Amino acid sequence: MEDRTNVLVIGSGISGMSCAVRCASFGLDVTLVSPFISERSQSVMAAGGINAVVEGNDEGDTVASHIEDTLKGGGYLAKEEEVRALCERGGEIIEYLKSIGTVFSVNEDGRPAKRAFGGQSHKRTYYCGTSTGKQIVSALVMEVRRYEAAGRIKRRLMSCFHSGLIVDGVCHGALLFDETTRGLTAVYADAVVMATGGQNALFGKTTGSTQCDGYAEGQLFRQGVVLKNLEFIQYHPTTLETAQKRMLISEAARGEGGRLFYVENGHRVYFMEEKYGEKGNLMTRDLISREMYLTKKDVWLDVSFLGEELIRKRIPEVMELCLKYRGIDITKEPIPVAPSVHFFMGGFAVGLHHETNIRNLFAVGECASIYHGANRLGGNSLLAAVCSAFTAAEEIAGRRDNAVHPDFSKYRDEQSDILEKKGKTESRFPVNYIRDLLAETMQNDLGIVRDEKSLGNGIKDVDYYLETADLIKYDNSVMPYFNYSLVGILTLARAVLTSALSRRESRGAHFRSDHPETDRDFAHATLISYDNGAYRTRLEDKGEV
Numbered sequence: 001m002e003d004r005t006n007v008l009v010i011g012s013g014i015s016g017m018s019c020a021v022r023c024a025s026f027g028l029d030v031t032l033v034s035p036f037i038s039e040r041s042q043s044v045m046a047a048g049g050i051n052a053v054v055e056g057n058d059e060g061d062t063v064a065s066h067i068e069d070t071l072k073g074g075g076y077l078a079k080e081e082e083v084r085a086l087c088e089r090g091g092e093i094i095e096y097l098k099s100i101g102t103v104f105s106v107n108e109d110g111r112p113a114k115r116a117f118g119g120q121s122h123k124r125t126y127y128c129g130t131s132t133g134k135q136i137v138s139a140l141v142m143e144v145r146r147y148e149a150a151g152r153i154k155r156r157l158m159s160c161f162h163s164g165l166i167v168d169g170v171c172h173g174a175l176l177f178d179e180t181t182r183g184l185t186a187v188y189a190d191a192v193v194m195a196t197g198g199q200n201a202l203f204g205k206t207t208g209s210t211q212c213d214g215y216a217e218g219q220l221f222r223q224g225v226v227l228k229n230l231e232f233i234q235y236h237p238t239t240l241e242t243a244q245k246r247m248l249i250s251e252a253a254r255g256e257g258g259r260l261f262y263v264e265n266g267h268r269v270y271f272m273e274e275k276y277g278e279k280g281n282l283m284t285r286d287l288i289s290r291e292m293y294l295t296k297k298d299v300w301l302d303v304s305f306l307g308e309e310l311i312r313k314r315i316p317e318v319m320e321l322c323l324k325y326r327g328i329d330i331t332k333e334p335i336p337v338a339p340s341v342h343f344f345m346g347g348f349a350v351g352l353h354h355e356t357n358i359r360n361l362f363a364v365g366e367c368a369s370i371y372h373g374a375n376r377l378g379g380n381s382l383l384a385a386v387c388s389a390f391t392a393a394e395e396i397a398g399r400r401d402n403a404v405h406p407d408f409s410k411y412r413d414e415q416s417d418i419l420e421k422k423g424k425t426e427s428r429f430p431v432n433y434i435r436d437l438l439a440e441t442m443q444n445d446l447g448i449v450r451d452e453k454s455l456g457n458g459i460k461d462v463d464y465y466l467e468t469a470d471l472i473k474y475d476n477s478v479m480p481y482f483n484y485s486l487v488g489i490l491t492l493a494r495a496v497l498t499s500a501l502s503r504r505e506s507r508g509a510h511f512r513s514d515h516p517e518t519d520r521d522f523a524h525a526t527l528i529s530y531d532n533g534a535y536r537t538r539l540e541d542k543g544e545v
């Protein structure tokens with residue numbers, strides 16, 4: 001089977017939908033692909049808000065200070081012109097989101113409400129209660145439907161990325177696996193936009209969605225796409241253990257005044273305030289997570305002193321989730337919190353137009369690595385999701401490439417044969433077993449604090465899983481995607497560990513106990529590429545490490 005389109009967008013969270021809608025508004029035909037509906041993408045979980053400096057509503061805030069906070073929070077690893085490109089579009093993006101029906105919270109005087117997030121010099125996080133992601137997704141879903149009705153956007157649900165159609169450094173489309181027909185389709189496109197989110201499945205239980213498994217990054221890496229800054233993985237300091245996942249206690253809870261403490265000799269120790277003063281509970285996420293880890297004690301977050309009325313008004317979802325999942329009444333008792341994997345600063349290496357090193361292959365949203373450097377500030381990723389999508393769409397619309405595509409039907413047939421044969425392989429290793437082992441390895445060896453030994457152990461383990469992956473039995477009771485994605489996921493995990501090993505310093509979310517200092521020689525992004533089974537790292541604008 002085959003199909004054709006102008007733009008193939010893979011992933012339908014906030015970044016994928018924003019890109020599809022923008023491309024469609026330029027008159028391009030778009031195919032929007034995802035296994036599930038957008039309302040089930042990770043984007044709906046975004047709680048706390050979206051950062052922007054809007055002219056006329058700044059109360060002393062400026063775009064320059066948004067840029068400086070973002071650079072500083074990211075350990076000065078992102079480039080200033082990149083961060084500028086993000087922050088300068090903040091006002092426009094808030095206006096756009098409002099224009100399509102996103103309703104932001106307002107103060108009693110009717111002016112837009114803003115809250116404080118970690119690492120910010122001003123209150124600049126616009127929000128919709130604690131369901132900002134849901135509100136933006138709902139508004140974008142309506143826009144997508146509008147363009148679907150006009151015949152500009154075609155949705156392919158129950159459809160997963162398989163591999164890129166890439167030859168001589170140019171992307172011509174992608175192979176997609178359709179869960180309904182259980183077959184591969186070659187979709188030819190003038191531009192392909194990856195919008196597949198983070199890499200949560202590498203770590204098992206996280207705050208995010210297991211739909212975000214990093215497979216597309218791992219697979220395209222094997223096909224020659226360069227990845228960047230993979231070692232920078234954000235641990236969110238305040239998450240709540242539940243049976244299914246780590247539930248996020250939004251930074252909004254600390255933004256509203258919530259205090260972290262542990263108990264020693266029967267007394268509360270407000271350790272962040274003791275060490276960092278008034279703003280201690282709102283330091284950047286990497287720093288708070290590390291401090292919590294170093295206390296080696298159980299930590300709680302107290303918001304009860306805010307009073308029930310304010311809690312119900314400002315952080316109702318935090319109240320509901322603590323009650324629902326753990327029976328904790330936060331108006332009366334503190335919340336037991338611990339850091340957990342939350343966000344991935346690393347992903348596809350892209351330039352200012354969000355194109356990868358492969359022509360006509362773009363990446364947007366969380367799967368693209370460009371703005372956040374070594375650590376992302378809360379509220380900046382929703383801004384980045386929309387900004388990156390618009391930027392890529394504008395570049396694509398302005399392109400005049402001759403859309404002559406080579407014939408990939410032989411490649412598609414070969415890949416179909418492989419999938420069919422694998423479905424019949426006899427082996428004692430089910431896919432699930434290796435995925436669980438991988439999560440254990442990554443949690444143990446790539447934690448908040450790492451060192452050469454733990455990273456070396458992790459690499460050894462993942463190499464072993466990669467060897468056994470060739471022998472695994474495909475489990476016919478799960479989606480075929482779950483089976484064939486294993487090698488890509490393992491390859492990405494190996495690249496993450498290799499990147500972390502190559503950075504012999506501590507910066508942002510990457511803390512090496514054997515190299516605790518920040519080293520000026522490493523003030524560059526890590527790039528990693530795959531060359532016939534070899535993983536090669538280098539520092540951007542510098543060279544081999």
Ligand SMILES: Cc1cc2nc3c(=O)[nH]c(=O)nc-3n(C[C@H](O)[C@H](O)[C@H](O)COP(=O)(O)OP(=O)(O)OC[C@H]3O[C@@H](n4cnc5c(N)ncnc54)[C@H](O)[C@@H]3O)c2cc1C
Nearest residue numbers: 011012013015043046047048049161197365366379381382
């Ligand atoms: C609990 C939580 C709260 C958060 N709160 C905030 C916040 O308040 N502010 C903020 O700025 N950021 C927040 N974030 C981060 C932010 O939500 C994400 O970075 C952002 O929503 C990512 O959007 P995205 O479109 O790039 O990816 P996603 O929304 O993750 O969408 C990815 C899409 O790709 C699809 N996909 C994945 N793999 C494949 C494949 N192989 N084939 C086809 N499709 C595929 C998925 O099904 C999905 O449709 C939060 C994150 C979490 C987990």
